[in-house]
Amino acid sequence: MARTNEWEALEMAVGDPKPAWPIPSAKPKFATWSIGGGRPFGCESGVCKRWHAGIDLTGIAGGAIVVAPEDGVVTAVDRGWSGDAKAVFLRTDSGLFVVLGGFIRGSSKEFGVSGGQRVRKGDRLGRVLGSYAMIHLETYIADGRSANSAWWKGQPPPKGLVNPTNYVERMVGDRISLVRSVQRHDALKALGYYSGSSSAPWGEASTAALKAAQKALGVQSDGKWGPATEAVIIGALSELDGGCTDDLCGPVATVQAPETHTGRNPRFWLTVAGVAALGLGFGVGLLMTSRSEAASELDKGAS
Numbered sequence: 001m002a003r004t005n006e007w008e009a010l011e012m013a014v015g016d017p018k019p020a021w022p023i024p025s026a027k028p029k030f031a032t033w034s035i036g037g038g039r040p041f042g043c044e045s046g047v048c049k050r051w052h053a054g055i056d057l058t059g060i061a062g063g064a065i066v067v068a069p070e071d072g073v074v075t076a077v078d079r080g081w082s083g084d085a086k087a088v089f090l091r092t093d094s095g096l097f098v099v100l101g102g103f104i105r106g107s108s109k110e111f112g113v114s115g116g117q118r119v120r121k122g123d124r125l126g127r128v129l130g131s132y133a134m135i136h137l138e139t140y141i142a143d144g145r146s147a148n149s150a151w152w153k154g155q156p157p158p159k160g161l162v163n164p165t166n167y168v169e170r171m172v173g174d175r176i177s178l179v180r181s182v183q184r185h186d187a188l189k190a191l192g193y194y195s196g197s198s199s200a201p202w203g204e205a206s207t208a209a210l211k212a213a214q215k216a217l218g219v220q221s222d223g224k225w226g227p228a229t230e231a232v233i234i235g236a237l238s239e240l241d242g243g244c245t246d247d248l249c250g251p252v253a254t255v256q257a258p259e260t261h262t263g264r265n266p267r268f269w270l271t272v273a274g275v276a277a278l279g280l281g282f283g284v285g286l287l288m289t290s291r292s293e294a295a296s297e298l299d300k301g302a303s
Contacts, residue, residue, distance in 0.1 A: 001046055007163065008180055019169060022066050023067075025065065030058065033179075035052055062129065066100060076088065076114060076115070078105055082101065085101060094151070096142055098139055100125070105129075108126040165177065178234075181200075182199055187234075188206075191237065195211070210224075
């Protein structure tokens with residue numbers, strides 16, 4: 001599937017430090033590489049018509065209740081979306097404009113929700129359309145926005161569009177993935193392996209810095225940013241803040257497959273020093289597990 005390189009230019013959505021997962025009855029499932037993917041889905045670069053402007057929360061049963069991820073004002077319900085599916089728009093108190101697509105038409109009425117109504121985090125907004133079987137989520141800077149925008153091929157990203165990847169990860173208590181080059185550069189810089197510009201494209205100096213970090217941290221020095229590498233880098237960053245305070249908690253982060261994340265029960269939390277330098281713009285906890293549990297997951301991933 002084609003993906004535009006312009007997704008790298010999108011800032012990460014901030015919003016509520018701990019937004020609610022919008023479908024409480026569904027096991028969290030989503031792809032961190034979704035934004036910027038070609039549409040129609042699976043298209044090759046030459047035939048793509050537009051780029052995916054959000055993340056799909058997939059595997060949702062028809063009729064599942066959708067809730068507000070944050071406090072805010074519902075600006076519209078039953079907006080046109082895809083086929084019979086409808087969308088709800090939410091302007092959050094934190095300054096985001098959140099688009100949730102995939103509702104049954106008229107289902108907001110069941111919960112007394114209409115345009116202009118104030119809601120709290122976790123309030124019910126409507127139900128998922130069974131034939132759509134997911135909720136598509138987009139995030140924008142709220143200033144002056146009243147609807148979503150298509151991201152057409154050959155055009156820059158819509159004004160105010162921000163990447164919801166880390167925002168969605170915080171919904172489920174998962175670790176924060178370092179998916180943008182600026183995040184990875186800043187992580188390597190914080191650890192003393194990279195001295196270039198964080199905003200520079202990923203290049204030879206980046207790869208050399210990554211290999212040096214991998215060698216020092218005890219993982220395969222192949223210059224590839226995989227889950228094992230990210231785990232030890234996040235662990236090393238945690239040490240900058242003194243590490244964990246519990247004997248059972250070590251500096252190795254939970255490892256997820258790079259394609260899809262699923263929810264976990266959080267065991268230990270810590271705040272990484274210099275997290276603003278990681279391109280996130282605010283302090284946020286990173287889920288940590290015991291050394292033995294994380295090591296076991298790494299071993300499984302290598303088998």
